[in-house]
Amino acid sequence: MKLSGIRYLTNQGIENIWKNKMMAFATFCVLLISLLLVGCAGLFYINMNSMIRGLGNQNEIAVYLSPSTSQERVQEVESQLNMLDNVNSVVFIPKEEAFRRMQSQITQQGQEIFQYIDDAQFMPDGFSVIVMNNDKIEETTALIMQIESVESASSYPQVAEFLRELRRVVTLIASAVIIALSAVSMIMISNTTKASVYARREEIQIMKYVGATNTFIRTPFFVEGMVTGFFAGAGAFFITLAVYNSVYDILMEQRTLMNAFGVGSIIPFESIINYTAVTYLIIGSVVGALGSSVSTHRHLDV
Amino acid sequence: MVELQNVSVTYSSGVDALNNVSLKINDGDFAFVVGSSGAGKSTMIKLLLKEIDATSGVVKVNGYNLNKLKKRKIPEFRRTLGFVFQDFRLIPSMTVYENIAFVLRVLDAPQKYIRKRVPYVISLVGLESKASSYPEELSGGEQQRVAIARALVNDPQLIIADEPTGNIDPELSYEIVELLKLINDQGTTILMVTHEHSLVRHFGGRIINITDGEVSYDEVIMGSGNELLPIGNGFGEMPQYEPPTDESSPIYDDPYIDDILASIMDSAPAETIEIDEEGGAE
Numbered sequence: 001m002k003l004s005g006i007r008y009l010t011n012q013g014i015e016n017i018w019k020n021k022m023m024a025f026a027t028f029c030v031l032l033i034s035l036l037l038v039g040c041a042g043l044f045y046i047n048m049n050s051m052i053r054g055l056g057n058q059n060e061i062a063v064y065l066s067p068s069t070s071q072e073r074v075q076e077v078e079s080q081l082n083m084l085d086n087v088n089s090v091v092f093i094p095k096e097e098a099f100r101r102m103q104s105q106i107t108q109q110g111q112e113i114f115q116y117i118d119d120a121q122f123m124p125d126g127f128s129v130i131v132m133n134n135d136k137i138e139e140t141t142a143l144i145m146q147i148e149s150v151e152s153a154s155s156y157p158q159v160a161e162f163l164r165e166l167r168r169v170v171t172l173i174a175s176a177v178i179i180a181l182s183a184v185s186m187i188m189i190s191n192t193t194k195a196s197v198y199a200r201r202e203e204i205q206i207m208k209y210v211g212a213t214n215t216f217i218r219t220p221f222f223v224e225g226m227v228t229g230f231f232a233g234a235g236a237f238f239i240t241l242a243v244y245n246s247v248y249d250i251l252m253e254q255r256t257l258m259n260a261f262g263v264g265s266i267i268p269f270e271s272i273i274n275y276t277a278v279t280y281l282i283i284g285s286v287v288g289a290l291g292s293s294v295s296t297h298r299h300l301d302v
Numbered sequence: 303m304v305e306l307q308n309v310s311v312t313y314s315s316g317v318d319a320l321n322n323v324s325l326k327i328n329d330g331d332f333a334f335v336v337g338s339s340g341a342g343k344s345t346m347i348k349l350l351l352k353e354i355d356a357t358s359g360v361v362k363v364n365g366y367n368l369n370k371l372k373k374r375k376i377p378e379f380r381r382t383l384g385f386v387f388q389d390f391r392l393i394p395s396m397t398v399y400e401n402i403a404f405v406l407r408v409l410d411a412p413q414k415y416i417r418k419r420v421p422y423v424i425s426l427v428g429l430e431s432k433a434s435s436y437p438e439e440l441s442g443g444e445q446q447r448v449a450i451a452r453a454l455v456n457d458p459q460l461i462i463a464d465e466p467t468g469n470i471d472p473e474l475s476y477e478i479v480e481l482l483k484l485i486n487d488q489g490t491t492i493l494m495v496t497h498e499h500s501l502v503r504h505f506g507g508r509i510i511n512i513t514d515g516e517v518s519y520d521e522v523i524m525g526s527g528n529e530l531l532p533i534g535n536g537f538g539e540m541p542q543y544e545p546p547t548d549e550s551s552p553i554y555d556d557p558y559i560d561d562i563l564a565s566i567m568d569s570a571p572a573e574t575i576e577i578d579e580e581g582g583a584e
Contacts, residue, residue, distance in 0.1 A: 002410055004413055005410050016395070206393055207393075210385075212408045216408060
């Protein structure tokens with residue numbers, strides 16, 4: 001086919017959107033809703049995963065030393081901690097750092113109290129000990145407690161285990177929901193594109209009678225579906241952007257509460273903006289194009 | 303050229319639509335295919351368009367043996383034909399110009415050629431002022447003229463017209479057939495399916511009558527309107543006509559032809575045609 005032929009068919013596809021604007025609008029809406037359903041489910045899952053991961057990976061033992069511990073002793077304790085079998089890493093948390101962390105996790109009202117305290121001396125030095133095997137975290141905690149100068153060692157193995165299980169269940173449910181929504185969306189898209197093509201079945205038959213090949217007939221439908229899908233993807237992206245940012249702002253106001261529970265934060269849209277836009281546009285275009293051209297198939301056998 | 307050799311078509315429902323049909327339409331012929339509803343006319347058209355396949359026999363159109371024609375070759379074959387349908391079958395979303403140009407675009411014709419050829423064909427059917435109109439803005443007769451222009455634009459060897467006058471006013475029907483006759487005069491073979499007795503009576507020519515899936519009559523008769531009238535001038539009173547009197551002619555054996563002849567008999571005779579020994583008109 002000549003370049004002029006390809007240009008003609010592409011133009012036909014674009015013109016057909018306007019000429020069949022009602023059906024094109026119906027396809028656009030169905031694609032938009034489908035993309036939003038699946039997209040929102042996906043983003044919800046990604047965020048749930050991120051939040052739970054903040055807790056599920058709690059393989060940390062917080063170790064606090066007695067306030068009177070000397071710097072030499074602190075180094076000795078660090079060496080002893082590193083010698084334990086199940087210990088993966090040991091990070092020293094000086095009292096200033098512990099003080100800053102506590103401040104960031106305290107509510108607005110609590111912050112008011114801290115404005116009268118500007119000295120971290122009352123805080124103990126400590127260590128953040130990351131274990132290799134979470135199943136042995138209790139055992140390791142007990143061993144750390146036996147080390148001299150260690151005031152306390154705390155870990156939450158049950159919570160961590162519960163959250164890991166929760167994450168697994170959420171993954172399963174989210175996957176099932178996304179698959180189900182994708183299937184429903186595909187049926188909706190398929191039916192809409194079929195209806196759209198059915199309305200123009202005579203047009204297809206006429207094309208066949210004058211000797212048009214299947215490719216010649218399908219190409220404008222393909223272009224039409226792709227352009228409609230692309231715009232549906234763009235629409236879904238902008239709606240997602242607006243809704244996500246609104247929800248994000250609301251949840252960020254509750255950040256201190258979330259921090260108190262130890263959950264990870266909501267992913268800011270800026271960090272996934274490119275990924276989301278590209279995914280919406282590609283899926284919209286591909287599904288639109290394929291749905292439209294595949295639906296022509298049954299009318300081509302003339 | 304169209305050639306059917308002992309062609310039978312039996313649908314999956316068990317209905318025998320065509321039964322051992324043999325006929326040959328030579329290049330440059332103009333043939334009417336007549337027959338009552340359900341006689342097998344539509345099946346024959348479908349066969350010639352390669353919409354369906356013959357259950358047995360050989361179908362040859364424009365040098366293509368349709369029995370052996372592969373599916374991917376059907377578009378190529380159809381480009382050698384022109385079609386005119388009762389319901390016009392114009393693409394509603396395209397203008398008159400685009401409907402006609404579409405055929406050439408399918409052929410991947412150069413844009414320059416399309417720009418020259420399409421206006422020429424539009425002028426042939428007298429629709430220059432309607433080139434940018436959409437089908438819904440045209441009358442039935444105008445739509446059918448667009449359909450004829452579309453059938454003509456790729457200069458086909460054969461035009462198949464399936465009841466082309468079925469959806470238009472009777473007075474315009476003559477105009478449409480005149481147009482087809484003019485095209486035929488230029489050498490294009492025309493096969494026109496119709497059930498309108500008056501047209502057959504007026505124009506005459508080769509008449510193929512199909513009854514119960516069989517060719518019951520295939521002869522040439524002279525029309526009552528023996529002069530071509532200019533398109534668009536109306537047809538006024540038709541020349542008077544005297545029907546044949548040879549009762550032995552096979553034309554009398556078929557009830558459908560009887561109807562046609564009865565209608566001819568009704569008109570006051572003024573002209574005589576003679577039917578030769580073989581049943582053809584002289």
